[in-house]
Amino acid sequence: MVTQRRRRPRYPARMDDLFASAAPVSTDGIRVGIGGWTFAPWRKNFYPGGLVQRRELEYASRQLTAIEINGTYYSAQKPATYASWRDQTPDGFMFSAKAPKRIMQSRSLASTRVQVEDFVAGIAELGAKLGPLVWQFEAGRRVDADELDAFLTLLPREIDGRPLRHALEVRDPGAVDGDFIDLARRHQVATVFTDSTDYPSFADLTADFVYARLMRSQPIETGYPPKELAQWAERARAWSRGEDIAELPHVGEPAAALPRRDVFVYFISSAKERNPAAAMELIRKLAG
Numbered sequence: 001m002v003t004q005r006r007r008r009p010r011y012p013a014r015m016d017d018l019f020a021s022a023a024p025v026s027t028d029g030i031r032v033g034i035g036g037w038t039f040a041p042w043r044k045n046f047y048p049g050g051l052v053q054r055r056e057l058e059y060a061s062r063q064l065t066a067i068e069i070n071g072t073y074y075s076a077q078k079p080a081t082y083a084s085w086r087d088q089t090p091d092g093f094m095f096s097a098k099a100p101k102r103i104m105q106s107r108s109l110a111s112t113r114v115q116v117e118d119f120v121a122g123i124a125e126l127g128a129k130l131g132p133l134v135w136q137f138e139a140g141r142r143v144d145a146d147e148l149d150a151f152l153t154l155l156p157r158e159i160d161g162r163p164l165r166h167a168l169e170v171r172d173p174g175a176v177d178g179d180f181i182d183l184a185r186r187h188q189v190a191t192v193f194t195d196s197t198d199y200p201s202f203a204d205l206t207a208d209f210v211y212a213r214l215m216r217s218q219p220i221e222t223g224y225p226p227k228e229l230a231q232w233a234e235r236a237r238a239w240s241r242g243e244d245i246a247e248l249p250h251v252g253e254p255a256a257a258l259p260r261r262d263v264f265v266y267f268i269s270s271a272k273e274r275n276p277a278a279a280m281e282l283i284r285k286l287a288g
Contacts, residue, residue, distance in 0.1 A: 018048055023062040023090040027286040028240040030263040031094055031131070033066035034275045035213075041273040061089035064279050066096065066131060068213075068266045072123070073098035073136070082125035094131040096167075096211075096264060097123055104136060109143060110150035117156070124159045132165040132190065132211055132264060139171040139199070145179060152187040167192050167211040171199045181206060181252030193248070203248035205255035209262040210239040214278075217271040223278025224267075232265070233285040239263045 037060040038053070046063075047056055060067065071077070085095070100119055103112050123130060135155075137143065143151070155166050168184060169192035170176055184191050184206035194201045196215040214232065217223040224232070235245055242258035265282065267275035 018051065018059060019062060021062070023093065024065055024283050024287070025092055026065045026094075027283075028237060029260065030236045030240050030265065030286055031066035032236075032265045032279050032283050032286070033064040033068065033267075034060075034279050035068045035266055035268045036070045037061075037067055039272060042276060045273060046276040057085060058088045060276070061093045063276070065092070065283065066094045066264060066266070068134070068268070069095055069097040072119075073101050073104075076100050076119050076122055079122045079125045082123055086126045086129050089129060094129050095126055096131045096134060096266070098134045098136055104138070105141075108147070110147050110154070112151070113154045116154060120156055120159055120164070127160075128162065130159075130162070130164070132167045132209065134167045134169055134192065134211070136169040136192075137171060137175065142172055142175050145183065148180075149183060149187075152183070152189055155187075155189075165190070165207070165209055167207075169194070169199075169213070173200050176200045176202060176251055178252040185255070201249055202251045203245055204250050204252050205239075205244055205261070208258060209264065212236075212263070212265045213268045214265065215269045217267055217269075217274050217278050219271045219274060221274075221277060222281045223271065223274035223276075224281075226281075229278065229282050229285055233282060236263050236265055236282075236286065 037057045043051075047059060051059060057067075100115070103109075103115050103119065106112050106115070120133075123133075152166075156164055158164050167190040170180070181191065181204045188207045190207040190209055190211045191202065191204055193203045193210070193212045194215055195212065198215070214224075218225070222229060235248075238245055239261055240263050242260050244255050244257075246254075267278045
């Protein structure tokens with residue numbers, strides 16, 4: 001009887017070589033990334049063969065300039081976990097994070113101060129790598145203007161001496177109007193631009209930064225057609241210069257001009273398996 005030798009998995013010659021090259025840096029304050037870093041199809045077209053799952057964040061953070069943490073919507077992590085994520089990523093990298101749904105689905109948003117403070121205190125372990133927090137209202141959830149005003153008032157504006165930024169994503173079309181835009185501007189909270197046909201998509205600028213979640217990736221090599229990625233690169237540059245983009249849909253009055261704005265662009269949902277490719281290609285176009 002002939003015993004066949006079991007094939008060993010194919011690993012890079014030196015696993016550390018995967019992390020030796022310099023990580024990309026944000027261009028003109030523009031950060032580009034994806035939602036999360038754990039997704040099985042990415043192990044076939046993004047992560048190198050043989051890379052152990054526990055090092056996927058370490059690798060992804062060296063190909064992108066930001067990642068939006070989606071898991072916090074379902075369950076906040078222990079402070080030690082956030083500290084571990086901070087230490088696995090290179091200097092200059094940044095995380096955004098969704099706020100827990102237990103807060104967002106509360107019957108009385110104005111009464112969630114303790115829950116908000118608890119969430120912020122834990123995620124503050126990300127330190128200088130903590131970017132905007134995303135407060136997402138699902139479709140069908142309408143919030144009284146006075147209650148939303150009270151909720152935005154209680155959101156902390158700094159943590160451990162560092163500014164803390166907030167973004168609102170409202171998925172009910174009936175909740176988006178000029179008064180909503182005015183309220184967001186009064187509180188200096190960004191409104192999320194989705195570029196989506198499924199959710200409200202409006203590019204009104206309401207804060208000193210822009211938060212875009214692009215949701216139209218396609219199952220093609222670069223996720224988005226090259227011409228569209230070039231167009232998004234130009235739009236991101238315009239946002240970073242403090243400009244409003246008239247060609248995109250708006251709800252309220254144009255925003256006041258600013259010398260510059262930080263910009264966060266994430267490729268989310270749709271053809272999710274191609275989102276890392278779209279993000280990396282946009283980073284290349286911005287650097288070019």
